[in-house]
Amino acid sequence: MNGHADGPDLSAYLDGALAPEPRARVELHMASCADCRAELDSLRHLKLALSAAPRRNMPADLALALERRFVTGAQPWYAALSRKRVWVPAGALAVAAMTVSLWLRSAATIEEIPLEPLLAAHARYSAEALVPEDNLVASNYSDQLSDLSDASESDLQ
Amino acid sequence: MRLSPTSSKLAAAVAAALLALPAAAAPAAEDLLQSALAEPAIPYQGKVMVTQWYGKQTRAEEMRVHFAPPDNVRREFLTPDGTVARVSVSDGENEAVSRGGKVVVGDAVRSYEKVMTPQREREVLLSNYDLLVSTADKVAGRPVWLLTLKPKIEGKAWQSMALDQETKVVLRVKRYLPRRSFASQASFISFEPNKPQDEGLFHLGTATSAAVSAPSLTPDFMTLEQLAKETGRASRLPQALPGGFVFESADAFKAGASRVAHARYTDGLTVLSVFETERPVRLPKSGLMATDAGFPGALSASRAGKVLKLKAGDRHYTLMGDLSRELLADVARALK
Numbered sequence: 001m002n003g004h005a006d007g008p009d010l011s012a013y014l015d016g017a018l019a020p021e022p023r024a025r026v027e028l029h030m031a032s033c034a035d036c037r038a039e040l041d042s043l044r045h046l047k048l049a050l051s052a053a054p055r056r057n058m059p060a061d062l063a064l065a066l067e068r069r070f071v072t073g074a075q076p077w078y079a080a081l082s083r084k085r086v087w088v089p090a091g092a093l094a095v096a097a098m099t100v101s102l103w104l105r106s107a108a109t110i111e112e113i114p115l116e117p118l119l120a121a122h123a124r125y126s127a128e129a130l131v132p133e134d135n136l137v138a139s140n141y142s143d144q145l146s147d148l149s150d151a152s153e154s155d156l157q
Numbered sequence: 158m159r160l161s162p163t164s165s166k167l168a169a170a171v172a173a174a175l176l177a178l179p180a181a182a183a184p185a186a187e188d189l190l191q192s193a194l195a196e197p198a199i200p201y202q203g204k205v206m207v208t209q210w211y212g213k214q215t216r217a218e219e220m221r222v223h224f225a226p227p228d229n230v231r232r233e234f235l236t237p238d239g240t241v242a243r244v245s246v247s248d249g250e251n252e253a254v255s256r257g258g259k260v261v262v263g264d265a266v267r268s269y270e271k272v273m274t275p276q277r278e279r280e281v282l283l284s285n286y287d288l289l290v291s292t293a294d295k296v297a298g299r300p301v302w303l304l305t306l307k308p309k310i311e312g313k314a315w316q317s318m319a320l321d322q323e324t325k326v327v328l329r330v331k332r333y334l335p336r337r338s339f340a341s342q343a344s345f346i347s348f349e350p351n352k353p354q355d356e357g358l359f360h361l362g363t364a365t366s367a368a369v370s371a372p373s374l375t376p377d378f379m380t381l382e383q384l385a386k387e388t389g390r391a392s393r394l395p396q397a398l399p400g401g402f403v404f405e406s407a408d409a410f411k412a413g414a415s416r417v418a419h420a421r422y423t424d425g426l427t428v429l430s431v432f433e434t435e436r437p438v439r440l441p442k443s444g445l446m447a448t449d450a451g452f453p454g455a456l457s458a459s460r461a462g463k464v465l466k467l468k469a470g471d472r473h474y475t476l477m478g479d480l481s482r483e484l485l486a487d488v489a490r491a492l493k
Contacts, residue, residue, distance in 0.1 A: 008455045023450060030447040038442040044455055046159040088269040092363065112439035115464065115475075117412040122461045122477045123418050124376060124407075127266040131306070131316065131426050133330045134266070135343040137350045138232050139207045139218050140460050142245045145261050 004034045005029055014043050120144040186288035189304045192325040193318050200225045203297065203348040206244055212446060212458030219346075228267070229359040246361040253361040260361065263375045272378050272406040273423070282425025285401040296328040298449040312484030313400060314339075314427055314462075317431060324350045326484055334481060340461065364484040376404040376419075384418055393472070394420045394431060398481065399487040402429050428487055429478035429488065430461075438466050438475045448482070453489040456482060469493045 005013075005026050012018045013026045032034045123141035127134060169190045202223045217363075221233040227247035242254035252265040271278075286306040293303040301319035308315065312334075316395040319329035323429040328348060333340035377387075384407040385392045396404045409418050425477045432438070444457040452465030454474075462479035467489050474492050476485055 007187070011243075013450055027447060027449070037445045037447055038360075040447075041440070041442060041445050041455055043399075082366065094457070100376060110412075112437050113412050113415045113417070113434055115438055115459075117410070117476060118417065118419075118430070118432050118438060119459060120479070121376070121408065121410065121432075122428070123428065125421050126428050126461075128269070128271060128376075129428050131273065131280060131318075131422065132194070132327070132345060133316075133332065133341075134224065134230075134234070135205045136207050136209075136330065136332075136341050137218065138208075138245050138345075139234065141349050142232075142234065142243055142256075144219075145254050 004033060004039075007039075010036065010040055010043055014040065116144060161171050166309055176300060183290050183292070184302060186304060189290060189320060190323075191287060192320060193304060193327050195325075196226065196228050197224060197324065197427050198226055198327045199324055199351050200354045201348065201350045202298065202352050202354065203345045206346050207341070207343045209460055210338055211462070212456065214444070215478060216460060220266070223358050225354040225359065225421060227474065228265075229354070231344055231358045242342070244361065246359055248359050256477065269376075269378055272380055273275075275294060276453045278423065278425055280425075281401070281403055282306075283423040286426060296321075297345040299323070299328065299348060301328055304401055308426075311401065312481035314479040316426055320349070321350070325400075326350065332479060333437070334479070339428075339458075339479065343473075348367075353431075364406070376410075379407045379408065381420070383407070383408060384420070385439075388416065390418075392420075392457075393417070393432075393492075394418075394433065395491065398422055398429065399491055400424060400429075400458060401486050402488070427479050428478065429480065431474040431488075431492070432477070434473045434475070437468070437473045440464060448484070452482075453493060455487055456485070465489055467493070 009018065009022060009026055013023060018026065031038065093125060125135055125146055127137040127141065196258055198489045202221070203232040205220050205222050207216075207218045207220065219235045221232040221235065228247070230247050232245045234243050234245070236242050237325055243254060243445055245252070245254045247253075247265045249265050250268055251262060253260055253262045255261075263448075273281075280317070286308055289305040289307060291305070292304045293301055295301065296319045298324045301323055303314065303317055303319050304318040314332045314334050316330065316332045318327050318331075320326065321328050327341065329344040331340070331344075370387070379387065381392045381394055381396070381404065384394075394404070394407075401424045403424075405421045405423045407418065407420045409416065411417065415436055420431045420433070422429040422431065438453055440457040441459075446456045446463075447454050454465045457464045457466075459477070461477045463477070463482060463485055465476045465482075465485050467474050467476075467491055474489070476488055476492075478485070
């Protein structure tokens with residue numbers, strides 16, 4: 001694989017939708033490409049955010065109009081507009097843009113927890129283990145604690 | 158009478174063998190383990206080098222160590238030019254870490270009563286690991302016994318401990334995953350046993366306005382029921398996990414604005430942390446590891462071993478420990 005993995009390939013890879021051969025190619029490439037691994041992680045975050053995004057019911061008047069259009073065959077006055085084929089892709093594009101915008105906004109509002117306090121808690125507890133490796137744990141823990149106190153005292157409270 | 162050159166060599170070898178002290182018999186593995194678990198009975202000082210390999214990253218640090226029984230310890234962490242970067246001091250009841258004028262204080266290691274008794278933890282250890290004793294090269298110029306803890310199943314770290322033959326102080330600890338790039342080692346590069354230590358070494362100025370307390374320095378040791386009461390949420394955490402891990406204790410603390418439940422599992426040697434949160438944890442991009450499509454979460458390398466985060470229902474889990482990715486994935490699937 002030259003350059004980086006394609007976005008659609010990464011997305012399909014994340015969904016488990018790639019055939020074995022392209023999947024192996026993507027995995028081989030990612031094993032040596034930090035950028036693509038980071039991109040995959042971003043996509044994974046986005047997918048998580050999207051799955052957590054609120055779902056809304058369709059407005060009743062829109063549902064009624066769609067029902068008239070596709071079930072009863074009755075057409076309102078603005079149905080004439082739909083004959084202009086140009087509106088179909090334009091409308092789809094607008095809906096897609098709005099959806100992506102909402103998704104991105106939703107993803108941005110999910111505040112992630114920093115890993116450092118968890119690493120410090122794990123290191124501190126490791127010191128309580130039955131079989132000691134005190135010097136190693138002390139090195140890690142005191143370093144992580146120093147990083148925390150440098151970053152923000154509120155993390156320590 | 159003159160001896161032939163061959164006879165001279167033979168005579169010299171026999172004389173050397175007769176003069177040599179008889180080699181000490183190797184102690185029993187369980188006795189060595191007992192010595193490794195006990196606090197040393199003698200004062201000592203020395204220099205220790207800590208090295209860690211995790212994924213494609215490596216970390217090394219040198220420290221000066223002073224120890225006085227029963228459990229006073231001072232560690233001075235050094236920069237490459239030998240100046241002190243930070244200091245950690247414990248008198249067995251309190252522990253303080255100082256760096257750049259800031260002091261963080263808390264309760265000392267092993268000043269708590271854990272949920273699991275030492276006897277039970279030892280049983281868990283012996284059910285999960287085989288003990289092997291052998292001799293090894295000298296460590297810090299001193300003869301040692303090598304005690305190796307070999308896991309009974311694949312995917313867990315091995316640990317070897319080199320104990321000073323004379324004092325039984327652990328001079329080197331090495332933990333490694335066979336054929337993987339995850340390992341850590343803490344080894345004395347100089348060791349002076351029976352060196353009296355000044356009492357003043359074990360006091361760090363904690364009564365200053367700069368002193369703050371850290372929740373991780375004062376951890377709780379709760380049962381799962383107590384954790385549920387503390388967090389106000391029914392716990393979905395199990396009593397046992399794949400790989401021989403059993404629940405030991407739990408803690409709850411805040412990271413920024415988020416509440417974190419921390420369940421600790423042990424197989425007697427390796428500690429596996431399971432963090433439960435309502436929000437996802439941010440993994441550093443530098444440590445991210447490639448995984449198969451069916452892998453149950455995002456995987457990252459860290460000094461604590463591997464970190465795996467996943468979502469199950471409305472909760473986020475972050476796993477940490479010195480395990481193979483395959484075993485960590487099994488644990489993750491058990492939480493889903």
